[in-house]
Amino acid sequence: MANPKIVFITGANTGIGFEVVKALYSADKPYTVIVGSRSLSKAEDAISFLKTEFPASTNILVPLTIDIESDESIQSAADEVESKFGRVDALINNAGAQFDQEILTGTLTPRAAWLKSWNVNVAGTQVLTTTLIPLLLKSSDPRLLFVTSGTSSLSNHVTRTIPLDTPPPAGWPKPTTGVPPSMPSYRSTKTGLNMLVREWDRILKNDGVKVWAVSPGLLATGLAGNPEAMKKMGAEDASVAGPFFRGILEGQRDGDAGLVINRGGVQPW
Structure with missing residues (x-):
């Protein structure tokens, strides 16, 4: 077996992260995938599922506890990766969350929700990336991926490209039902993340x-609630993400490095 690419994925036990793990584990090219999750048992469950689904795979899945809200967890994860592998060929910063709905339900105060949004989606991602750079620089083909959002584009916001950009009726407070959902803290963090990518x-x-x-x-x-409800709103199955990310790791989008990319091309800033 050729020397496998070592890929570290955060938030890898569910959603987009899980689909990327699946695409790499089932690939005919050699991969060692570090399945990062806040819960070690959930990472192990995801790995067990994939080993059952793809019993002939010779690729390697490694569970790893990583909570990007904790500097201690980040350092511990980095130390474990260094001791086991000595390098990382690709880091996929997939872990993220959306807390705007928790403001509406009263689960979080507006300040707490905004601070948590930035802590998870930007600050935690930045700290993890900074910590892993020495291991990434030991790769002969280092790749660094950040998962952003179609809702992060300032250009598209100006042109009202998506339903979320539709202005609500006049008056205050604004309605919370019957109109596209408002996600200002989530969207702001992903726009901020785009600048982090440029940096x-x-x-x-x-x-x-x-x-x-x-x-x-x-x-x-599960980012915005029930996946089945999201499908009724026009969301595609998350499985389409797997081949997309695998293609990036295998060189299909090298010409677009430094940019925000989607499956159709380049997303405007």
């Missing part, structure tokens, strides 16, 4: 690291 592309340009913001499209995941 990492600049910082690592002379190190030969290829960097992308990846916009997978509206997919039926």
